[in-house]
Amino acid sequence: MTPHTAELTVTGYANGGAGVAHDADGRVVFVAGALPGERVLARFDEQRTSYARAHTAAVLEASPERVHPLCPAAAAGAGCCDLAYTGAGYAAQLRAGALADVLERIGRLGPQAPQPPAVTALGPEPTGWRVRTRLAVGDDGAPGLRVRGSSRIVTEPCAGPVSGLLDGLGDLGAVAAGDLVVAVGSDGARHVVELAPVPGGGRGRGAAQRSRSRRSRPRAERLIEGRALVTQQLGGHTWQLPVTGFWQAHREAPATYAATVRDFAGRAGGLRAGMRVWDLYGGAGILGAALLDGGGQVPPVGAVDLVETDPGALAAADAALTADPVHLHRGDVAGVIAGLPAPDLVIADPPRRGAGGEVIAAIAAAGPRAVVHVGCDAGAFARDLRDYVSRGFRVTDWRAFDAFPLTHHVEAIALLESP
Numbered sequence: 147m148t149p150h151t152a153e154l155t156v157t158g159y160a161n162g163g164a165g166v167a168h169d170a171d172g173r174v175v176f177v178a179g180a181l182p183g184e185r186v187l188a189r190f191d192e193q194r195t196s197y198a199r200a201h202t203a204a205v206l207e208a209s210p211e212r213v214h215p216l217c218p219a220a221a222a223g224a225g226c227c228d229l230a231y232t233g234a235g236y237a238a239q240l241r242a243g244a245l246a247d248v249l250e251r252i253g254r255l256g257p258q259a260p261q262p263p264a265v266t267a268l269g270p271e272p273t274g275w276r277v278r279t280r281l282a283v284g285d286d287g288a289p290g291l292r293v294r295g296s297s298r299i300v301t302e303p304c305a306g307p308v309s310g311l312l313d314g315l316g317d318l319g320a321v322a323a324g325d326l327v328v329a330v331g332s333d334g335a336r337h338v339v340e341l342a343p344v345p346g347g348g349r350g351r352g353a354a355q356r357s358r359s360r361r362s363r364p365r366a367e368r369l370i371e372g373r374a375l376v377t378q379q380l381g382g383h384t385w386q387l388p389v390t391g392f393w394q395a396h397r398e399a400p401a402t403y404a405a406t407v408r409d410f411a412g413r414a415g416g417l418r419a420g421m422r423v424w425d426l427y428g429g430a431g432i433l434g435a436a437l438l439d440g441g442g443q444v445p446p447v448g449a450v451d452l453v454e455t456d457p458g459a460l461a462a463a464d465a466a467l468t469a470d471p472v473h474l475h476r477g478d479v480a481g482v483i484a485g486l487p488a489p490d491l492v493i494a495d496p497p498r499r500g501a502g503g504e505v506i507a508a509i510a511a512a513g514p515r516a517v518v519h520v521g522c523d524a525g526a527f528a529r530d531l532r533d534y535v536s537r538g539f540r541v542t543d544w545r546a547f548d549a550f551p552l553t554h555h556v557e558a559i560a561l562l563e564s565p
């Protein structure tokens with residue numbers, strides 16, 4: 147019978163946030179919560195022929211880089227800050243190494259690619275950066291964070307949220323077993339929406355997985371603090387976004403990504419005054435709008451086609467960008483872009499799974515001079531870059547940001563140019 151635990155020596159760190167070890171048969175084991183150089187007691191969560199996944203049940207020999215977790219919720223077992231148990235400098239090294247590894251192994255971009263990017267911090271501290279979060283509400287009405295792979299909730303605070311984001315949430319009368327979405331706008335106002343409990347929630351690991359997929363379905367919403375729309379200001383524009391709609395989690399992320407898009411668009415070859423821009427997976431249009439604000443070397447924009455599925459984000463874009471040459475297209479990028487006028491520049495900021503080969507083939511077929519591609523999952527980002535490169539694009543620059551401090555996640559942005 148396969149053992150449930152094993153003592154393992156961790157030799158590396160992989161994208162996805164786990165230590166890499168090998169079991170007695172030489173099989174790779176990804177061990178969550180373990181650092182390179184450590185000897186740990188690993189408890190298996192998933193066993194496959196070619197690899198296994200486990201988590202650290204006990205650290206037997208600790209790395210000198212291990213610290214007491216900076217995040218109280220993570221220390222209590224929550225899945226929020228999965229890299230909170232090492233210092234900022236070593237965490238940055240681990241993230242940069244994992245990104246470089248994935249770009250080489252999955253991206254296979256060859257010698258034409260620039261040196262892998264360093265992972266740049268967005269602020270001086272790895273705590274107090276998050277302007278929106280989602281919490282689970284326990285049976286006793288107390289909000290907290292779920293322990294990974296379990297329906298258990300811990301009420302210790304996460305270190306990520308900006309000051310005040312979590313204050314007094316337990317006093318708002320949230321319904322037991324629901325969820326709370328909490329967001330603070332650039333005006334400092336906090337807004338809280340309650341999502342109704344998931345029918346048939348249940349307990350235990352299986353129940354946690356079932357309820358995770360049920361929780362992603364649309365649920366009844368009730369505003370319990372603030373207003374239904376959050377004010378977000380960036381550059382010369384102000385957006386009013388639904389509390390449950392998308393906005394970058396790190397308070398410095400919108401301005402940093404906007405500046406990067408502007409910088410890349412200013413340096414890409416072959417762009418002309420009056421250029422047409424596709425802002426794909428555009429949300430409320432902050433990245434396309436960054437080019438409308440002028441400045442730098444960016445040629446004047448003739449038109450922006452914003453493609454997005456979320457009607458709330460499009461309504462926010464409509465109100466914020468009325469005076470600008472922005473055309474809104476509601477629908478799936480894969481279906482919509484075939485009917486759009488050809489672009490000079492494409493900005494693509496897909497969700498975690500990436501844009502995928504079909505969308506990238508359609509972008510390439512439309513013949514843009516340049517693409518600014520954004521990714522929040524290193525593996526999907528590398529796959530997407532490989533698809534552009536296989537269609538003749540060259541990666542001419544890229545940046546990576548520590549946009550989710552105390553976690554393994556990175557946000558990366560690449561400039562790709564056609565020959």
Ligand SMILES: C[S@@+](CC[C@H](N)C(=O)[O-])C[C@H]1O[C@@H](n2cnc3c(N)ncnc32)[C@H](O)[C@@H]1O
Pocket residue numbers: 392393394426427428429430431432433453454455456459477478479480495496497498
């Ligand atoms: C990572 S967010 C980026 C939003 C925006 N660029 C920003 O920075 O605020 C991805 C966006 O893509 C939208 N989306 C997801 N799948 C989509 C699809 N297949 N077609 C169009 N939009 C999609 C989501 O609603 C979300 O607003």
